[in-house]
Amino acid sequence: MKAAPHRKRTIKRRPGKLRPDEVRELFARLAELDPKPTTELAYSTPFELLVAVILSAQATDVGVNKATKRLFPLANTPERLLALGEEGLKRQISTIGLYNAKAANVIAMCRQLLERHHGEVPRTREALEALPGVGRKTANVVLNTAFGEATIAVDTHIFRVANRTGLAPGKTVRAVEDALLDVVPDEYRRDAHHWLILHGRYTCKARKPECPRCPIRDLCRWPDKTDDP
Template sequence: MKPDAVRAFIARLAEINPEPKTELEFVNAYTLLVAVALSAQATDVGVNRATRPLFALVDTPQKMLALGEEKLRDYIKTIGLFNTKAKNVMALSQILVDRHGGEVPEDREALEALPGVGRKTANVVLNVAFGQSTMAVDTHIFRLGNRTGIAPGKTTLAVELGLLKRLPPEYLRDSHHWLILHGRYICKARKPDCNRCPVYEPCNFPDKARYRTA
């Protein structure tokens, strides 16, 4: 996709949704970190259903440690891989208390050193909690980057770096939200809804005409 088309693509998504937000519910940077860590291989809806009562009681790593792993498992048992995730949340909470004064670090390296926190999770926290222009590439954005031609790549890192390079700087901070929402609700995996696509024109998807008329 040529630079002018890239700009037109992201500008149109920005026009439709000028103040995008994550669909994960959170109270502060700590609860955001926990929610994103829990969301791996799970839906935001499912995570929110589990964390809504949890975050009403627990909003700091100290409170999480006081709650204990067994009770945490009870709250998140409807989420996939909840046993492993509960262990990771308790472990990262202990590290936050021991090494960071109970605060979530505004640093990629420190975040990725936490149990259960990979590059994607760190990018979400840095973007949503701290306003950094990061690009968290999940399955939706990876698919979108390749299907539309906006930033093709064989790995999530390649797509991430491509998007950071190709998207206009003034759009970078919110682009993660625009792209994930577009991939989640319009440019879906099995059957993209090209009939409702607001960025049909700049998109380079070779089969878009077929889906447009389907």
């Protein structure tokens, strides 16, 4: 996410967790910079998104997009992927880490979609999490990005941003998710996942955070901010 001029407001801060007014200000600034955030995974249907998210575990979105650019023209429905077969799928996604296990999960997922859901991606968390290869984070991404629900999928980027900034501190991914759902204002909740993951991916990086150009630096509680060069 590129930094850009933003509205400056003076907010008195205190150590620790962000106050509600600071949380609102944080999201107002991220929304001003990127009014319509979305996933960087390439997809055109809920099913393609589901496959891409399964493939993205411990892999980059760029790497997944390269693989699905080859895969989806050949097979982008449960029926076509089953016809391609596990070995055929492996050949298409072999550049992605853990591709053997992921191919097995995707094929099993396709079979279950056809057997239980008429080939359609279900729109409930319970049904999504019952699919092979689909956990809570994947279900949250699909519910949010494909179906517009106000879920927040916490990955390593969001976990880091939530703890560093004081937005929603927590010791576990689920604790951070619950904290975010509690503090994010309703009008920002649907897009919060995308704003935070992009902020963590491009600004609040793990090793060399770009604090000097961070649009929420003055709100952030992290004591080890990077100095100006």
